[in-house]
Amino acid sequence: MWAAPSPSAQKAQPHYHGHRERLRTRALDGGCAALPDYELLELFLFRAIPRGDVKPLAKALLTRFGSLGGVLGATIPELVTVKGVGESVALDLKLLHEASLRTGREAVSKRPVITSSAQLAAYVKTAIAHAPREQFRVLFLDKKNQLIADEVMNHGTVDHAPVYPREVMRRALELSASALILVHNHPSGDPTPSQADVAMTREIIEAGRSLRIVIHDHLVVGRDGTASFKALGLM
Numbered sequence: 079m080w081a082a083p084s085p086s087a088q089k090a091q092p093h094y095h096g097h098r099e100r101l102r103t104r105a106l107d108g109g110c111a112a113l114p115d116y117e118l119l120e121l122f123l124f125r126a127i128p129r130g131d132v133k134p135l136a137k138a139l140l141t142r143f144g145s146l147g148g149v150l151g152a153t154i155p156e157l158v159t160v161k162g163v164g165e166s167v168a169l170d171l172k173l174l175h176e177a178s179l180r181t182g183r184e185a186v187s188k189r190p191v192i193t194s195s196a197q198l199a200a201y202v203k204t205a206i207a208h209a210p211r212e213q214f215r216v217l218f219l220d221k222k223n224q225l226i227a228d229e230v231m232n233h234g235t236v237d238h239a240p241v242y243p244r245e246v247m248r249r250a251l252e253l254s255a256s257a258l259i260l261v262h263n264h265p266s267g268d269p270t271p272s273q274a275d276v277a278m279t280r281e282i283i284e285a286g287r288s289l290r291i292v293i294h295d296h297l298v299v300g301r302d303g304t305a306s307f308k309a310l311g312l313m
Contacts, residue, residue: 118146132162150172198217203299215261217261243281269302269305296308
């Protein structure tokens with residue numbers, strides 16, 4: 079005898095029912111590279127948030143931070159301001175960012191940095207192009223121009239990161255570095271060097287001259303690209 083479906087059986091499935099499996103299948107069949115940024119972010123969020131629809135959260139993160147790089151470059155305190163992001167999700171996103179950085183660092187350190195301009199530009203862009211505040215980093219190189227260390231020397235505000243040439247040189251001597259590549263970001267997105275950037279670079283070059291520490295370049299990184307002091311004839 080036929081029986082009417084129970085009220086619970088009649089209840090419509092949520093609109094996202096089966097979405098996770100369909101998205102996983104698409105990624106397996108077509109490769110992750112074919113997915114738009116929000117779906118790639120969705121796939122990653124599946125692991126941190128095992129149930130429910132995470133598409134709105136993925137899109138909210140991209141809207142808040144402007145791009146996938148912006149999401150990964152955001153700090154944990156910034157990430158948790160987005161509704162639905164707890165410390166666990168924020169930490170997972172930062173782990174993904176750190177993995178990207180280390181992969182880029184491996185590519186840079188396998189050969190002389192100054193002859194690997196493409197890898198270097200990609201690495202520094204991943205590191206700080208989307209950082210919300212200025213930071214000043216130094217890549218310390220040995221005599222073969224191999225990367226010894228990449229260190230953040232100072233954090234700043236949205237438009238300024240104080241730099242102390244003596245501190246840069248002190249650290250270079252500690253690491254027995256023979257050359258440096260200076261890197262800082264412009265959160266505005268425009269990588270055009272400012273007059274203050276030029277003056278600061280010349281101070282560091284002068285500080286290194288007496289110590290026989292060469293400054294190979296100063297890269298200014300923004301969302302709109304990367305500017306090289308050397309290519310621009312500023313050093």
